[in-house]
Amino acid sequence: MTDPLALFWITCVFVIMLMIAGLYCIFVTYNLIRVLIGLELLIKAVTLLLVVAGYANNHLARSQAFVITLIVMEVIFIAVAAGIVIGLYYHNQSLDVRKLRNLKG
């Protein structure tokens, strides 16, 4: 039988690593689509944390309800953000954040 708290701690380590990967992707890249991919990785880390917390607490139904809500939010966020990225691309002909200087000053 797996100790839930031991599994929780090990999963927390992977959640932290996943968050670092997502944050690194957001901070280092200049491509807008890759920024969205980094944000997706951060959301995946939160999803994983919710699931393992529900498993460790033995509150599986509640954690699944939270995860479903999070997934709905995630899809809407990505759809709108992808629309904004396409709009910016048509406006500037580039996805490079360094070239988005229209609002400068």
Added chain:
Amino acid sequence: MIVEIIILSVLMLAALWTVMTRSILRSAIGLAFVSVMLTYIMFRLSSPIAAVFELSVCTGLISVVFISTITLTFPLSKEEVLQHMKERLSRFWYLPLILILVGLAFSLAQVKLNLTLPPPEVEQDVRNVLWKLRPFDLAGQVIMLLTGVYGVLILFRQVRKK
């Protein structure tokens, strides 16, 4: 627990590949693979309904949204690609190092979690939790969905006008 650690390691490698790979299309495919691994973990941790949502929505729909977005943009020219490759390598090579160091540091730290676990939940059915205990979550989801639809409509109308 060994199986869970193996799956989590594969998930982490897929996430690393997603961040490090040069092509954005491969990056989107890597993200879908991360979702698949997360789904498997969810099944292993007795959360099958959330796992089905993750598999159908995150692996399927979000990958389609990303690939459509990538398809709607033009690729870089050869000179830009060469310049981009030189820049990328210098910016991204720190990530595996940071991840290994953080993973080792947290794994070797002998943390004893003395958490007091709450009593097991009374309601065991996700449907009852969603519809009876947390109806405001559903109301929030509906409002977010309508907001998302409205936002996408406005964005695409502006693009069409141009």
